[in-house]
Amino acid sequence: MRTIGVIGLGNMGRGMALSLHRRGFAVIGYDPAPGAREASAADGIAVAEGPRALWQACEAVVLSLPTPEVVEAVLLGADGPLHGAKAGDAKPGLLVIDTSTSDPAVTRRIAAALEPAGIDLVDAPVSGGPKGAHAATLTMVIGGSDAAVARAEPVLAAMSATRVHVGGVGAGHVTKLANNLLCAAHLITAAEAVRMAKDAGVDPERLLAGINAGSGRSGVTQVNFPTWVLTGAFDSGFTMKLMRKDVRLAESLIGALALDLPLSGQVGQLWRDSAEVAPDDADFNAIVKLQLA
Numbered sequence: 372m373r374t375i376g377v378i379g380l381g382n383m384g385r386g387m388a389l390s391l392h393r394r395g396f397a398v399i400g401y402d403p404a405p406g407a408r409e410a411s412a413a414d415g416i417a418v419a420e421g422p423r424a425l426w427q428a429c430e431a432v433v434l435s436l437p438t439p440e441v442v443e444a445v446l447l448g449a450d451g452p453l454h455g456a457k458a459g460d461a462k463p464g465l466l467v468i469d470t471s472t473s474d475p476a477v478t479r480r481i482a483a484a485l486e487p488a489g490i491d492l493v494d495a496p497v498s499g500g501p502k503g504a505h506a507a508t509l510t511m512v513i514g515g516s517d518a519a520v521a522r523a524e525p526v527l528a529a530m531s532a533t534r535v536h537v538g539g540v541g542a543g544h545v546t547k548l549a550n551n552l553l554c555a556a557h558l559i560t561a562a563e564a565v566r567m568a569k570d571a572g573v574d575p576e577r578l579l580a581g582i583n584a585g586s587g588r589s590g591v592t593q594v595n596f597p598t599w600v601l602t603g604a605f606d607s608g609f610t611m612k613l614m615r616k617d618v619r620l621a622e623s624l625i626g627a628l629a630l631d632l633p634l635s636g637q638v639g640q641l642w643r644d645s646a647e648v649a650p651d652d653a654d655f656n657a658i659v660k661l662q663l664a
Contacts, residue, residue, distance in 0.1 A: 377435065378433070379434060384435030390506075391526070393507075399418070399419050401422050422451070432468070437471070452490055466519065473620070476627065491522070494514040497531065509531040509533075510533040512547055552618060556634070559659075562661065609654070
């Protein structure tokens with residue numbers, strides 16, 4: 372497997388394309404935005420004019436797309452691999468790796484539609500942001516059959532430092548939604564804890580040092596607060612709009628499962644209602660301004 376396509380050349384996809392290129396893969400990219408195509412071409416990535424060329428030329432295609440609706444349109448739409456397969460155009464045994472954060476029900480529906488054409492789908496959503504994508508230090512939670520994940524391993528390894536296979540198709544997206552729901556909640560609870568301690572006379576940096584030595588620590592207290600919040604940088608590369616989308620997907624999954632999870636519901640409400648403090652284009656860590664503004 373030497374020729375890999377990447378559809379979606381934004382902050383994440385461009386970094387993953389570069390990581391694959393550095394590992395010796397022949398990479399062909401596509402993005403509907405001319406600016407994204409031009410930036411990747413300047414990086415030395417071959418860029419196609421449309422997705423059909425990738426299905427024809429590549430053994431595997433990596434997706435880095437914003438929403439489940441876009442993923443479904445790319446894979447099942449008029450320019451998707453099923454149409455190429457029917458015309459004898461797509462490479463036999465095509466492997467699709469979806470690194471987007473998506474709806475597991477949509478993922479499973481797409482996988483079922485692709486399977487009769489001999490196309491495997493692996494969902495491998497990522498954590499680590501644009502820096503991790505460029506440095507190939509991403510963490511991936513992976514859903515797919517054992518055979519498909521084994522086939523995908525060389526490609527996944529070229530883009531990531533940590534990979535956890537959590538189950539069949541869709542399991543990666545379930546796990547990523549659980550992860551992002553926790554992150555969304557931890558940002559709020561950590562901000563409230565910092566506000567409480569600060570008003571009680573404890574320096575936030577010293578507070579976090581204490582918390583991170585104890586059982587209350589989390590990725591938010593260990594990474595987000597010292598890197599993007601206390602510094603005032605708020606430049607993680609992940610927006611409020613994207614995290615709000617992920618929280619909505621988690622809420623949708625909870626609803627589909629008919630679960631009563633009141634704290635998750637409150638977290639979702641706070642993210643929806645925080646637009647005045649943190650608009651969609653703000654860094655997602657700006658949710659802490661509900662308490663720390």
